[in-house]
Amino acid sequence: MKNYGLAIVIVLFFVLDVVNFIVDEKTGLSYQNSVSVYGRGLFELVVFYFLIKNYPLYKNSLLLIVFFLILPLIWLALFVFQKEIDLSFVLIIIKESHKFIFPILLFLFLREGYLKLKHFEVVYKFVFLISSTIVVLAFLFDISFFYTYNASRFGFKPPLATQNEISFFWIIGIVFLGARLFQKVDVSTFLVFVLVLFSASILGTKAILLFQFNTIVFFLVFFVKASLLKKVVAGLVLIISLFFVLYFSNFWGFFANLTRDEGFLFALTSKRNLLVIERLIPLIDSWSWYNFLIGGAYNGFPITEMDILDLFLVSGLVGCLIYFYLLFSTLFKFSKGHKLGYFFASQYILVGALAGHFYSSGINAILFAGLCVYLQQARISNKLKSLNL
Numbered sequence: 068m069k070n071y072g073l074a075i076v077i078v079l080f081f082v083l084d085v086v087n088f089i090v091d092e093k094t095g096l097s098y099q100n101s102v103s104v105y106g107r108g109l110f111e112l113v114v115f116y117f118l119i120k121n122y123p124l125y126k127n128s129l130l131l132i133v134f135f136l137i138l139p140l141i142w143l144a145l146f147v148f149q150k151e152i153d154l155s156f157v158l159i160i161i162k163e164s165h166k167f168i169f170p171i172l173l174f175l176f177l178r179e180g181y182l183k184l185k186h187f188e189v190v191y192k193f194v195f196l197i198s199s200t201i202v203v204l205a206f207l208f209d210i211s212f213f214y215t216y217n218a219s220r221f222g223f224k225p226p227l228a229t230q231n232e233i234s235f236f237w238i239i240g241i242v243f244l245g246a247r248l249f250q251k252v253d254v255s256t257f258l259v260f261v262l263v264l265f266s267a268s269i270l271g272t273k274a275i276l277l278f279q280f281n282t283i284v285f286f287l288v289f290f291v292k293a294s295l296l297k298k299v300v301a302g303l304v305l306i307i308s309l310f311f312v313l314y315f316s317n318f319w320g321f322f323a324n325l326t327r328d329e330g331f332l333f334a335l336t337s338k339r340n341l342l343v344i345e346r347l348i349p350l351i352d353s354w355s356w357y358n359f360l361i362g363g364a365y366n367g368f369p370i371t372e373m374d375i376l377d378l379f380l381v382s383g384l385v386g387c388l389i390y391f392y393l394l395f396s397t398l399f400k401f402s403k404g405h406k407l408g409y410f411f412a413s414q415y416i417l418v419g420a421l422a423g424h425f426y427s428s429g430i431n432a433i434l435f436a437g438l439c440v441y442l443q444q445a446r447i448s449n450k451l452k453s454l455n456l
Contacts, residue, residue, distance in 0.1 A: 074190040077437070080106065080429040081194060088226040104162060107429040111169055114176045125175055128393065132168050135389045138382045139164045142363045160364060164381050166432075167390055173436035174397045178443075187441060188247060191434070192259050195240040198225035199262035206269055215271045220321050222271020232428040234274040234418065237267035239434045241282065242411050246442060249407075268309075273337070274418045279309060281417075285410050336421070342371045350380070360385050375420040398439040408442050 083103040090102075118125050139160050146152060205213035205223045215222025215230045224233045244260040267275050283305045325333065332340045354363055362383035371377055379387050399415075401408030415435075 076110070077190055077194060077430070077433055080433050083107075084227045084428060084430045103429045107169060107432070108162075108165075110429075111165065111172060114172045118172065118175055121179070124179070128171070128175060128397065131389050131393055132171065135168060135382060135386055135393075136164055138361045138386045139364075142358065142361050142383075145357075146363070160381065163364075163377070167378060167382075168393075169429075170432045170435045171393050171397050173433055174439055177436055177440045178397075187437065191240075191243055191437070192256065194430075194434070195244065195263050196259045198227070198236070199240075199259070199266040201225050202266040202269065203262060220271060221269075223266075223269050225266070227428065227430065230270065230272050231274060232431055233270055234272050234278070235415075235431050236428070236434070237263060237270060237275055238278050238411075238414060238418070239431065239438055241267065241278075242407070243434075243438050243441070246407060273335070274421060276309070277421075278414050278418055280306065281410075281414060283309075285406075289406050337372075339372050339421075343373075343376075347371050347376065347380070359383060362386060373421060375416070398436065401443060405442070408439075411438075411442070 080103070083106045087103045118129060122129065143152070143157060143160060202213065202223050202225050204210070211217075213223050213226065215224045215233075222230065224230060225236075227233055227236060240263045241260075244256060244263060247256050248260060267279065283302060287302050350364070351358075360383045362379065362381050364377070364380045371380075378390060382390070395412075399408070399412040401412070
């Protein structure tokens with residue numbers, strides 16, 4: 068059973084996120100009826116139990132994690148003296164703070180072998196094959212149930228939650244399958260990789276397009292061994308191909324119309340610039356000095372729909388420092404010269420800074436943690452570095 072633990076957990080979270088998707092489509096989703104939130108919370112307790120049992124091994128990480136999770140409770144306690152707050156608000160803040168820590172807990176759990184990585188590659192390929200096949204069929208037969216934005220804008224997504232969570236889902240898939248192909252080219256992995264690339268391209272989000280553009284640049288700079296002129300020509304061909312996809316999917320037209328009507332910054336940030344003006348600035352104006360250290364999301368959550376900013380609002384400067392220290396001492400602790408690992412880290416931070424709900428999904432958390440454990444394995448890391456990746 069233990070040998071198949073990771074596979075079971077991945078499938079479980081995938082099923083829970085599919086249920087969330089169906090509930091959202093039928094009745095609307097909130098934390099009260101989110102089975103994924105409850106499943107994630109229950110599994111987090113299990114992970115905490117095993118890590119605490121081996122406290123000496125994880126002493127520093129666990130102390131920092133607990134301190135990070137306490138920060139929102141401090142400003143919530145101070146807030147109670149100023150204004151009455153209900154239980155639902157407290158639960159939302161707790162949920163939001165835990166979503167940042169959950170992948171780190173999973174990484175520690177997986178790295179020490181509590182769930183074996185046996186059949187890791189097969190399970191990942193299966194999850195991305197099923198998801199991309201659904202998207203391709205939805206695109207071919209124009210199945211509205213899988214529209215990313217209903218009928219208002221082009222895009223298709225698998226039966227998981229929000230479009231930004233799907234953006235990160237596809238990013239994980241592209242990095243994993245790409246790393247697998249760099250080690251050994253086989254037909255099945257290549258076919259799944261092509262399906263995932265196509266599915267990501269028709270998701271219709273700016274986040275995934277930004278990642279694809281950055282991936283083209285990364286690939287040309289670090290992997291393609293050719294003259295500068297050939298790299299520039301190849302890059303232009305790929306970028307022009309990407310623009311063709313944007314044009315024929317009407318994404319370009321939608322973006323142009325939105326820019327004309329609302330302004331470039333509004334279109335680029337999907338309204339988040341207004342959220343900064345209307346929510347973030349008034350909130351910070353109401354802060355006391357200690358809020359800059361520990362946070363204080365008094366106006367509800369999320370505030371800006373930009374996860375890095377919301378991280379600051381929920382945990383302050385101290386929380387941000389703890390979070391990024393934990394991030395680069397666990398998930399992103401790649402060996403020197405591991406270019407693909409650090410590229411993935413940069414995209415996680417960059418795209419997460421611009422997108423909301425990027426870190427929320429249970430399936431993403433387990434896939435994210437598993438991918439980082441996989442990339443940090445000596446045989447994988449050494450092979451990628453031998454390819455200058």
